[in-house]
Amino acid sequence: MNEISNTTTLPEGHPVQIYFQENDIIHALLEELSAVNPEDDLQKYTNIFNQLHTIEKRFARKENQLFPFLEKKGWNGPSQGMWSFHDNLREQFRLIQYYLKMNNPEKININTPFLINGIYRLMKMEETVLFPNALDLLTEADWIEMRKGEEEIGWMLSQAPTPYPKQEYIHPSEDFTKREMSFSLENTSHYDEGYMTVEQVNLLFKTMPLDLTYVDENDKVIFYNRGEERVFPRSAGIIGREVKFCHPPKSVGTVLKILDEFRKGTQNESSFWINYKERLIYIRYFAVRDADKNYKGIIEMSQDITDIKKIEGEKRLLDWE
Structure with missing residues (x-):
């Protein structure tokens, strides 16, 4: 089996590509740890050591995601041999942590090379044996499923890696994918697009920053939304009332003209x-x-646009803090 020298053929976000991203971080941290003398600068050593200790996330992903998929393909070696290697390194981490707690830089200096060399040997086995074989044995579906599970464990990276498979942005107007509903349809009604319960519809209308009134084809008020800050006051007494009696006498003529033109x-x-x-x-x-x-019928919509009218330029960032 050939050693993987690079991951240029692997797409962004692929689990193995992420392992190699972490390799760069680990190599840099090992070099820094080798260069610092804990007897001269224990705080700097501690900071680098703690960053390196996040390699535990890498161990956990391998043990709980990669190894089980390999077991399903009949390859149990990593679950046995490499897991033991992880445990040996964990013990080395614990030993150095103990000496850090005891403020014993001399013992830290003695044990650090064992930790560094052990991690180098592990990464060599990964690059020459584990990852090449895994890429041969596992299918694309396996890698996609594995990546889903990795989300809960995390990575050594400062930012979450690219989703895998990469999700191209599709404008909502061009998204015609038929999806299985990830929510219950119980007690919902089907609208032109989507499903909502009566409670959700009520919450939607209450939250909208608009006054809405619906007058049916018989000129009777059949609905208004009860938001917290309505522009014009309303009460339940208007439901079923003729709309011409819901406006001041001076504006009734205009309302009737609108109704007549809309109806025609x-x-x-x-x-x-x-x-x-x-x-x-x-x-x-x-x-x-x-x-x-x-x-x-007719919908009447009223909105306070005082502050909206003052808007100029652009605002693209949150200003909550």
Whole structure:
């Protein structure tokens, strides 16, 4: 079996490619650890040692992810021999930790070469035996499944690696993938796109920063949303009431004209903006029609746009802190 000299043929985020990313980190830390004398600078040694100790995540990924997949292919050697090698290194880590606790740099100096050489030998076995054989034995589906499990264990990397397989961004307007529902459909209703329970629909309308009122084709108010900060007050008494009695007398004529034009199909939208309690309010009316273009009512939408109107330039970053 040929030694893997590089991973240029492996895609980003592949479990073996990640192991080799970690190799670069480990090699750098081993060089730093070799160069520092704990008797001269124990704090610096401790910092490097603690970073190196995160190699435990690598051991855990191999033992709990890679080795079990290899066992399924009939290769049990890594689970036995290499796991023992991990345990020997763990014991070496524990020994140095003990001497750090006892503030004994002399003993640390004596034991550090055993730890460093042991890790070098382990990585040599990985590169020449473990990873080449694993790449031959395991399928693409195995690697994808393995990567899912690695997420819970973690890596030595400062940032999470690229997802595997790499997920290309698809704009929502172009995403036609039929997915299995990852949530319960119990007590939900199916809308044009998606499913929601009555509670979720209520929460949606309560959270929207808009006043919505729905008047049906008979000019009766059948719905309004009860948000925490409505622009115009509403009460349950308007449900079932004729819409012309829900507006001040001076604006009833305008409302009736809108209803008439929407019903005839000559218009579909009308907009107004007014100053109300020192706020700028944007009011819009939309005709509601079914798939056959039959008139089904009107939606009135009111929104406080005072602060929106002041927006200039761009804001792309969070400012919560």
